[in-house]
Amino acid sequence: xxxxxxxxxxxxxxxSYQLKSQTLYSVDKWMEYIEEMASETEDEARIETLxxxxxxxxxxxxxxxxxxxxxxxxxxxxxxxQIQKLLEYRSHYGKxxxxxxxxxxxxxDYETISLLIPFVHIGEIMVDKRPITVxxxxxxxxxxxxxxxDRCFQQKKGYGSYPDSVLQQYPNRKYLGESFYHSxxxxxxxxxxxxxxxxxxxxxxxxxxxxxxxxxxYYSVHLFLKEMNKWLxxxxxxxxxxxxxxxxxxxxxxxxxxxxFVSQAERRTxxxxxxxxxxxxxxxxxxxxxxxxxxxxxxxxxSYRKLDAGVDSxxxxxxxxxxxxxxxxDREKMHTVSMQTYGGNIRxxxxxxxxxxxxxxxxxxxxxxxxxxKPYNLFYFRGNRNLNVSVDYLLKNRLxxxxxxxxxxxxxxxxxxxxxxxxxxxxxxxxxxxxxYDKRYQAFFGSAFSQGSTxxxxxxxxxxxxxxxxxxxxxSAYADVFRFPWLKYGMDAPSTGKEYMLQAxxxxxxxLSTYIRYKYKEKEQDMFPYHQQRLRLQALYAVSxxxxxxxxxxxxxxxEVEGKSRGWMVAQSIGWKPVDTPVQADFYVAGxxxxxxxxxxxxxxxxxxxxxxxxxxxxxxxxxxxxFRWNIMKRLSxxxxxxxxxxxxxxxxxxxxxxxxxxxxxxxxxxxxxxx
Numbered sequence: 001x002x003x004x005x006x007x008x009x010x011x012x013x014x015x016s017y018q019l020k021s022q023t024l025y026s027v028d029k030w031m032e033y034i035e036e037m038a039s040e041t042e043d044e045a046r047i048e049t050l051x052x053x054x055x056x057x058x059x060x061x062x063x064x065x066x067x068x069x070x071x072x073x074x075x076x077x078x079x080x081x082q083i084q085k086l087l088e089y090r091s092h093y094g095k096x097x098x099x100x101x102x103x104x105x106x107x108x109d110y111e112t113i114s115l116l117i118p119f120v121h122i123g124e125i126m127v128d129k130r131p132i133t134v135x136x137x138x139x140x141x142x143x144x145x146x147x148x149x150d151r152c153f154q155q156k157k158g159y160g161s162y163p164d165s166v167l168q169q170y171p172n173r174k175y176l177g178e179s180f181y182h183s184x185x186x187x188x189x190x191x192x193x194x195x196x197x198x199x200x201x202x203x204x205x206x207x208x209x210x211x212x213x214x215x216x217x218y219y220s221v222h223l224f225l226k227e228m229n230k231w232l233x234x235x236x237x238x239x240x241x242x243x244x245x246x247x248x249x250x251x252x253x254x255x256x257x258x259x260x261f262v263s264q265a266e267r268r269t270x271x272x273x274x275x276x277x278x279x280x281x282x283x284x285x286x287x288x289x290x291x292x293x294x295x296x297x298x299x300x301x302x303s304y305r306k307l308d309a310g311v312d313s314x315x316x317x318x319x320x321x322x323x324x325x326x327x328x329x330d331r332e333k334m335h336t337v338s339m340q341t342y343g344g345n346i347r348x349x350x351x352x353x354x355x356x357x358x359x360x361x362x363x364x365x366x367x368x369x370x371x372x373x374k375p376y377n378l379f380y381f382r383g384n385r386n387l388n389v390s391v392d393y394l395l396k397n398r399l400x401x402x403x404x405x406x407x408x409x410x411x412x413x414x415x416x417x418x419x420x421x422x423x424x425x426x427x428x429x430x431x432x433x434x435x436x437y438d439k440r441y442q443a444f445f446g447s448a449f450s451q452g453s454t455x456x457x458x459x460x461x462x463x464x465x466x467x468x469x470x471x472x473x474x475x476s477a478y479a480d481v482f483r484f485p486w487l488k489y490g491m492d493a494p495s496t497g498k499e500y501m502l503q504a505x506x507x508x509x510x511x512l513s514t515y516i517r518y519k520y521k522e523k524e525q526d527m528f529p530y531h532q533q534r535l536r537l538q539a540l541y542a543v544s545x546x547x548x549x550x551x552x553x554x555x556x557x558x559x560e561v562e563g564k565s566r567g568w569m570v571a572q573s574i575g576w577k578p579v580d581t582p583v584q585a586d587f588y589v590a591g592x593x594x595x596x597x598x599x600x601x602x603x604x605x606x607x608x609x610x611x612x613x614x615x616x617x618x619x620x621x622x623x624x625x626x627x628f629r630w631n632i633m634k635r636l637s638x639x640x641x642x643x644x645x646x647x648x649x650x651x652x653x654x655x656x657x658x659x660x661x662x663x664x665x666x667x668x669x670x671x672x673x674x675x676x
Contacts, residue, residue, distance in 0.1 A: 029114035029540075030054060033077050035604035035614055050076075050254040051612035052277040057119050059609075060189075064120040065095045073268045077115045080401065081423050082107050096122060107426035109474065110507045129191065132228075141190045145674045146610070150181035150204070153666040158205060158326070158657030171328040175657065177207035183278055184216070185610075195224040201278045205326030205657075217325055220283070224274040233290040233297060239275035239283050242301060243267065244345045244358045245392030247448035248407035248415045248455055252282045254447075265419060265433055265449050265462070266403055270347060270356070271299060277610075280323030284341060300344040306335035309367075316369045327657075338365040341445075354394040358407075361387045362444060376487040379457070381442040386410050388443050399424055405448075413440035415455055417448055427468035435460050439486040451497065457486045474505040495524035511542040530560040546578040558598040567594025569601045569617065582631035590623040608639040608671040621647040627669075635676055641669040 034051050053074075062071050072083045082105075089105045090096065099122060102113045130136050158175040167174060183201040188194075200216035207213035222238035241252035246267045253269050271290050275283040288301035308320035310333050320333045343360035363385040370382055390407035404418035419433040435449060439457040446455035449462070460482030467475045483496040503517040519534040538552040550573040558565045571590035578584070586606040594600055600618035605625045607613040617623060627641035644666045647653060653660040 029111070030058070030077070030118055031604065031606070032540075033115060034612065047254055048612050049252070049277050049279050049282065052610050053273075054119075055610050056276070061119050061121045063125065064099065064122050065090065066125055067120065075116070075119055076264065076268070078112070079107075079264060079423075079429070080396070081426060081429075082112060084398075085426070095125075098122065109468065110510060110513065111474070111505065114513075129193070132190070132193065137190055137194065141188055141194075143676045144185075144187045144189075145676075146183075146185040146671060147673075148181070148183045148185075148608070148611070148669070148671045150667065150669045151179065152204070152660075153668070154653075154660045154662065154664070155179070156654065156657065157659040173657075175205035175326045176212045176328065176331070177202065177205050177210065177326060179204055182208065182216075185276070187276065193226050193228060195222075195226070195274055197222050197274065197276045199276060199278060201280075203324055203326065206324070212331075218278065218280050218323065220275060222274045222276065224272075231291050231293065233292045234272050234288075235290075236272045236274065236288040236301075239285050240288055240301075241273045241275050241283055242288065242445075243269045243271070243273075244299075244347075245270070245356055245390055245407075246403070246405040246417050248405045248417060248446055249358050249360050249388040249390045249443055250343070250445040251447040252284075252445075265431060265464070266401075266421075267448070270345070271297070272301065281321045286341075295348055295350060297347040297349065298344070299347070301342065303339075303341040305339060307337045307339050308333045308335065309337040311336050311367065314367050316364065316367050317372055337367050339363070340365070352396055354392075356392045357390075358392070359387075359389045360445070361385070376489050376491070379440045379442075379486065381444065386442060386444065388446075407441070407443065407446075409440075409442045411440055411442065413438040413442065415441040415443070415446070415448075429466045431462070431464040433462040433464075435462075451480070451482050451499075452484070452488065457484050457488065459483050459485065472506060472508050474507075476503045476505070477501060490525050492527055497521070497523035512539065513541070514539040528561045530558065532559075533557045546576065548575040548577075549573065550575075552603065554601045554603065556594070556599045556601055560598075565595035565599040567592070567599035567601055567618065569593075569603060571603050571623075573606070575606075583628060585626065585628040588623070588625040590617075591621075592617045592623065593620045594618045605643070606641070608641050608669050609673065611669060611671070617645070619647055620649045621645060621663075635674060637673045639671040639673070643667045643669075 034047065034054065057074065069083055069087060072078055072086070085106045085108070086102075099117060099120065102108055102116065130140055156179070159179050160174065162174055181202070181204045183199070185197070185199050187197040199220040200218065202208045202217045206217040208216070220239045222236065222240060224237075224240065225232070225235040227233065228235070243251040243253045247253070251267065252275075253267065272288045284301065284303035285305040286301065286303040288299070290297055290299040308323075308325075310317045310320065316337055320330070325331050325334050339362060341360070341362040343358065345356055345358045347354065347356040368382075368384045371377055371380055387410040388407060390405050392403075392405035394401070394403040396402070399422065401421040401423075402419070403421075404416065406414065406416040408414055415437045417433070417435045419431060421432075422430045433449065435458065437450065437455050437458045441456050443455050448455050450458055451460065452458050460480060462478065462480045464478035465476070469475060478501050480499045482498070483494070484491065485494050487493065488495070499519070499521045501517065501519045503515055505513070505515040507513045515538055517534075517536045519532075521532045522529060524530070533556065535555045536552065538550065540548065540550045542548050552569075552571045554569045554571075556567045569590055569592040571588065574587040576585045576587075588605045590603055592601060594617070597618050600616045602614050602616045603623075604614045605623075606627050608627065615623075623643070623645050625641065625643040627639070629637060629639045631637045645653075645664065647663045651661070651663055653662065653665050
């Protein structure tokens with residue numbers, strides 16, 4: 001099997017150069033950007049939120065001749081220089097006639113254009129916004145209804161049959177609900193000024209309509225108003241997201257980190273946004289508003305919601321953040337602790353200077369957070385109430401940008417992140433970022449640039465360079481050296497680590513894009529160091545205007561004291577997107593061979609709308625997936641994905657209640673969408 005995949009890879013690489021391809025800007029390029037982000041984090045919930053946000057923007061692209069700097073900054077892959085050059089080009093040459101004019105914008109290369117194309121369009125320009133009246137709200141609105149259903153064909157151990165006597169003694173041996181996943185989403189929008197939405201979801205295994213529960217497990221509703229007049233910038237009622245500064249105090253966004261976009265580690269989202277995802281943890285519930293006065297934005301918010309937690313009397317031992325309520329013990333922790341949060345931000349902003357002050361207070365009602373004492377969690381938050389304050393800052397000109405945030409928690413501990421970015425020319429960018437997170441710093445909602453999962457107990461220096469030395473070539477590299485001054489989970493002493501990446505991109509024409517990437521990571525676990533090396537080669541090429549191919553090869557070498565483990569994967573994707581037919585399809589096939597879980601490999605595969613999937617594989621096997629979208633009518637579409645995995649080295653897949661007997665696993669994902 002290994003020989004077969006290698007021969008297939010060589011054939012596809014050689015044949016790609018013999019094809020006389022047409023120009024193709026991949027509409028899926030931004031999904032590869034998400035894949036790169038996902039490869040450096042285990043925070044799947046926030047990755048899915050980022051994917052949901054970009055999916056929405058791809059479905060509602062900006063008009064290129066009227067798009068603002070603030071709107072462009074919502075696209076995390078665009079640098080400040082690229083945004084500036086695009087606006088300058090439009091100001092100098094006037095209205096763009098075609099999207100292909102983007103190739104004339106200074107600092108825009110093929111990769112940037114491929115990422116941007118799905119999010120912009122050229123259409124009718126409205127000089128004045130339509131007034132908000134009942135007639136206009138009904139006539140010019142857009143409604144979107146989505147119904148999703150997923151299922152695994154094989155029976156998992158958690159859905160097996162057990163005698164009542166066994167379940168009475170061991171109630172957590174069986175899931176309480178049905179084996180399917182189901183969600184419902186409805187959204188209403190009147191341009192970007194009025195947005196209303198509702199979300200309902202049940203995860204696989206959660207009860208939907210039985211003796212334990214009737215209805216969905218999770219509900220979310222929001223009303224979001226934006227730019228209603230010259231002083232009300234935004235108003236959120238219901239569920240919403242919050243982000244200020246660089247995330248040291250509060251952020252519901254995914255944290256930019258170490259990836260091929262090495263010079264873009266800044267958080268650029270400030271303020272409130274609607275919460276329209278199935279993420280059951282990272283949101284606030286209440287009201288929030290931002291008003292503008294001259295160059296000042298003043299934001300205030302309040303939230304009250306119930307959290308999942310393990311409690312003992314009035315003591316909170318741990319919080320449950322996965323949103324799953326499938327077992328008796330899960331439902332015992334469901335919505336047990338009330339959390340009240342309020343705070344605000346004052347921000348002064350000019351094109352070259354921004355200063356913000358954030359204050360946040362949160363409490364847990366009658367409960368006190370007291371995690372079970374362990375050496376590694378000695379400095380975790382304990383108590384009933386906490387307070388965070390911070391100041392964030394940004395100073396820039398055409399060549400230099402300095403930004404950062406310094407924060408303080410109630411116990412007097414400090415966290416600080418500061419970065420200096422140099423862009424002397426459009427083809428060269430350098431970033432230097434230093435972070436200091438005191439081991440005693442405590443921020444429940446903090447999410448910033450880090451190696452760890454919390455903004456605590458970390459110091460590090462990150463350097464990144466992006467350089468285009470020749471036409472068609474781009475080089476990216478970063479180095480991150482860090483230390484953990486106190487113990488961490490799985491580490492019995494203070495530890496250090498380092499991580500390096502080098503990537504070379506080659507784009508000879510608009511039909512072929514390739515890169516090779518090498519990553520090295522060294523960390524410590526259980527007092528012993530381990531080393532991980534990863535190599536990836538990828539080629540994306542166009543066979544025609546509606547057929548694209550992506551070939552990737554991954555290799556990994558994991559080294560520790562007890563020995564080494566290796567792994568490889570070869571994957572091939574085929575995208576078929578004809579213009580004149582109502583059906584689009586994507587095919588994916590991969591073969592993998594790894595020694596163990598430590599040498600596992602992740603690979604992105606296309607999924608249905610608003611569903612991000614980047615599964616990991618280890619052992620020996622084959623992965624197949626096919627997805628298609630059928631536009632049944634002008635406003636009615638059906639999306640389906642079928643995935644199949646065959647393992648050649650085992651007779652049992654998964655662990656615990658997710659265990660499947662056999663060596664195959666098959667899943668189906670479906671989404672019915674009606675836009676009216």
